[in-house]
Amino acid sequence: VAMRFSRFARINPYIQQYQFTVLMLLVHLLFIVLFGVYVSFDELYAMPTAANDNTYLNSKYPYYMGTHVMIFIGFAYLMAFLKRYGYSSISINMLLACLTIEWSVLCRGFFSKDFAEIGTISLNIDQLLRADFSSACVLISMGVVLGKLSPIQYVIMTLIEVPASTATEHLVMDAFQINDAGGSIVVHVFGAYFGIALSLAFSSKAQRGHEHDCSIYHTDMFAMLGTLFIFVNWPSLNAATAVTAEEHHRAIINTHLSLVGCTVATFLVCPIFEPRKKFNMVQIANSTIAGGVAIGTCANVVLDPILSLALGSIAGVISVLGYIYLTPYLSERLRLHDTCGLHNLHGNKNIIEMKSFVA
Amino acid sequence: VAMRFSRFARINPYIQQYQFTVLMLLVHLLFIVLFGVYVSFDELYAMPTAANDNTYLNSKYPYYMGTHVMIFIGFAYLMAFLKRYGYSSISINMLLACLTIEWSVLCRGFFSKDFAEIGTISLNIDQLLRADFSSACVLISMGVVLGKLSPIQYVIMTLIEVPASTATEHLVMDAFQINDAGGSIVVHVFGAYFGIALSLAFSSKAQRGHEHDCSIYHTDMFAMLGTLFIFVNWPSLNAATAVTAEEHHRAIINTHLSLVGCTVATFLVCPIFEPRKKFNMVQIANSTIAGGVAIGTCANVVLDPILSLALGSIAGVISVLGYIYLTPYLSERLRLHDTCGLHNLHGNKNIIEMKSFVA
Amino acid sequence: VAMRFSRFARINPYIQQYQFTVLMLLVHLLFIVLFGVYVSFDELYAMPTAANDNTYLNSKYPYYMGTHVMIFIGFAYLMAFLKRYGYSSISINMLLACLTIEWSVLCRGFFSKDFAEIGTISLNIDQLLRADFSSACVLISMGVVLGKLSPIQYVIMTLIEVPASTATEHLVMDAFQINDAGGSIVVHVFGAYFGIALSLAFSSKAQRGHEHDCSIYHTDMFAMLGTLFIFVNWPSLNAATAVTAEEHHRAIINTHLSLVGCTVATFLVCPIFEPRKKFNMVQIANSTIAGGVAIGTCANVVLDPILSLALGSIAGVISVLGYIYLTPYLSERLRLHDTCGLHNLHGNKNIIEMKSFVA
Secondary structure, eight states: OHHHHHHHHHHHHHHHHHHHHHEEEEEEEHHHHHHHHHHEOGGGGSTTTTOOHHHHHHHTHHHHHHHHHHHIIHHHHGGSSTTTHHHHHHHHHHHHHHHHHHHHHHHHHHHHHHHHHHOOOOEOOOHHHHHHHHHHHHHHHHHTTTTSHHOOOOOOOOHHHHHHHHHHHHIIIIHHHOOOOOIIIIIIHHHHHHHHHHHHHHHOOOTTTTTSSSOOOHHHHHHHHHHHHHHHHHHHHHHTOOOOOHHHHHHHHHHHHHHHHHHHHHHHHHHGGGGOOOOHHHHHHTTTTTHHHHTTTTTTTTTHHHHHHHHHEEEEEEEEIIIIIIHHHHHSSSSSOTTOHHOOOOOOTHHHHHHHHHH | OHHHHHHHHHHHHHHHHHHHHHHHHHHHHHHHHHHHHHHHEOGGGTTTTTTTTTTTTTTTTHHHHHHHHIIIIIHHHHGSTTOOOOHHHHHHHHHHHHHHHHHHHHHHHHHHHHHHHHEEEOOOHHHHHHHHHHHHHHHHHHHHHTSSSSSHHHHHHHHHHHHHHHHHIIIIIIIIIOOOOOOOOIIIIIHHHHHHHHHHHOOOOTTTTTTTTTTTTHHHHHHHHHHHHHHHHHHHHHHHHHOOOOOHHHHHHHHHHHHHHHHHHHHHHGGGGEEEOOOHHHHHHTTTHHHHHHHTTTTTTTOOOOHHHHHHHHHHHHHHHHHHHIHHHHHHSSSSOEEEOOOOIIHHHHHHHHHHHHH | OHHHHHHHHHHHHHHHHHHHHHHHHHHHHHHHHHHHHEEEEEEEGOOOOTTTHHHHHHHHHHHHHHHHHIIIIIHHGGGSSSSSSSHHHHHHHEEEEEHHHHHHHHHHHHHHHHHHSSOEEEOOHHHHHHHHHHHHHHHHHHHTTTTTTTTHHHHHHHHHHHHHHHHIIIIIIISSSOOOOOEEEIIHHHHHHHHHHHHHHOGGGGTTTTTTTTOOOHHHHHHHHHHHHHHHHHHHHHHHOOOOOOHHHHHHHHHHHHHHHHHHHHHHHGGGGGTTTTHHHHHHHHHHHHHHHHHHHTTTTTOOOOHHHHHHHHHHHHHHIIIIIIHHHHHSOOOOOTTOOOOIHHHHHHHHHHHHHHO
């Protein structure tokens, strides 16, 4: 026993030094083995009758591309606004998105009907789309705690959050049969509150008003790039899971109008609170895209263009007010330091939902 | 009356202080009301027979995405080259584009056959594409007067320009039945000359040669990003309004070839006028995309690949010559200060058109 | 004769001064003439029965867009990481890509069956896609010699490399009938070794460890932008030449998984070699996309998701090891200075191929 212990003691410092690599190696190998055992290509695509018919793939691929750009480029650069965390944001964003894709294909697969019946996970482009949705959820949580965790903590966060959000999704969509086209409930609300819970646990007084928690000129130019890629591709995300052409069409137009209304409302409200009447770039970069969250759940069902325009406008106003009043309040009173102000962007969904039921 | 006046006098300073917000609020509420009264979803998409057939939407969505990227990302970053106007360019670009989408859906709707017959405006993805065209028109005008107007003046410009350009479009396309696939006449030429007219009205001697009218290293990196997104997505814009697969195909290839020819010609001509034989980034960023304007009107009809290659090459040469000779001349003699040099990019259409008739 | 010589002597300094413009003018005019004589639109698209059927174009255009973004934006910004070569990289990238499109449509056409039979080159969207593949090949070579050649030398490199790579492609695909969906052999391996050969010829001791051969903060932010656009659009490139929907679908998923595996593996291996346990941005920017090269040849045929995940992971590990051990070794011993470290990214294909045969 003594020899064994001494051998472990010799190895231990190496494990500590390389703990990130060791954890990642174990996780990645486990994922590869699980893929080998359980995951195979969806056989529907291999049937000879469908082989020459590109219609289904044609109606999926552009939405998949748009969602992918939103996750890997939009989110990455939107979170690159902190002066000293540009590299970290972009690289951790990429790592967590990839890790989530692997992990959520497995988690979602274990909840699927196919797995219950034949014991394999069928992989198709819809599963990759859903995996991108899970990445969005993890990245929103990451945004709330940006600059507070180490890489290994982010990885552990991902390993916990993905099964939790997938189980919630299963509950919301399959058990409760709630319509959630753009995944606003399971992606944005879950991601935001998971991140906020984490932030409560990890925030300390020292971190608020930290000198690094600010942006400089060209980092905001990169943040706006992220915002614009999210803005442009959000119709793809909200239309991605639609089934019929009519639903696709409606989801695209409603998301488009909601974002347009939200942008105009943001620019309208912004100068009221600025002493020198200039636009606040942090608010512009974040509040203009709140319209996409607001319309998310119901993008494929809203029947009147005015509703999506009005819903987006309300979302923009609430999001700006959140930055002005809520963020400082939460930071002061609850010690809740929300780096990206994501509660205002993704968490105000529930307030808006209630308003939309009234409307 | 005196009491009334005194009450107004009490409110008046608030209106002055918040005039941007007040104007925007009135305009935005008016748009929302008009959407509520007149705009509804296109019922063709709601017909049960078409519901499972994604072919029409599949042949529209990628072009819509490309055009959207061009407007919101391409134009925004292309105009971000001025050292001190990066933020303004990008945020005003976003605001005007969104405002134009709302306003032009209404204006174009009032000219439409549907409105004349049944009194409602049918909203579908084609209308959103057309609205992006109108945004392009407004943003081209904005480029000419970049850095000269206040946000409120840009908004007023938009409110006037959209109905003017929509009426012109109605005249050109419906009354005169002129083929204008990429909207080169109603978008680029109208936008450029509207902006030039504005610039004549607002230019003063003090603004020419202003210290802010220059670029620095990393702003040009952003400008090139804008250029490349415009370059890559222009085939989508020119093919967006095509009807048959053959027209789509031809518009894509012709635009591609015209841009390629234009880029090679720009690089070829550029070093002649540079004393140190380096490429001038402002010319590279702007002249390389002149080929897209040049081919715009006839992208879907040109029958021979050589014609689009040659047309693009001529456009590139004219655009560079415009930057070298025309911009300083106009600035000196006519006090016409064209910040982005957009006359060279979008206005040289008419010169090229004449040449293309000869060829 | 004396008079003739004196006239030449009078012109000669002008030719020297404007040699770039003169060469480009001759080349561009030659290309335009060859296009006029040989190239015409593919008549299949002009047939009345196909005119209203957008299915074929719908299943090509998104892949064409993705590939185009990858070439003109991804490659351009990935190569913009050198502190003093940002402008050069982006502008030369654009010039060479356009020149290659013109030249490779002609070269590939001369090898085509149509040309052998009826003496004309049929231009369609597939030819433009293939031309983008050739651009990738030239740009990879450019990356190896980045900062070492003058513009005119890059142009001459392109004029030589395009027919050489097209002939190789003809040999690999038509004569040997080798499957090479993403063109990994003819694009990445050819491009990398052509560039390495050039680098051997042009490297001098003075250039290694040069003060300009380094990156600064915001140039790496641009490089990551390039990486992410390549990452997001690689499935489009690998699926672009697939024929059936099943092949498309499989190529998309396999590329996606290979890139995901590669990214996770890169992040896993990276911190081992860094003294301060931070991620090395140059390795992150380059090694994360090695998975796309690795899966390129067989993306449309790999039958099991685990294989692409594992193949990508191996590619990531080899690529990082290449940066750590191979690049300094080659630079020291063989005087081979590989600016972008492209041997590690594109050249390790052959090592991986061997491993994949074993697996």
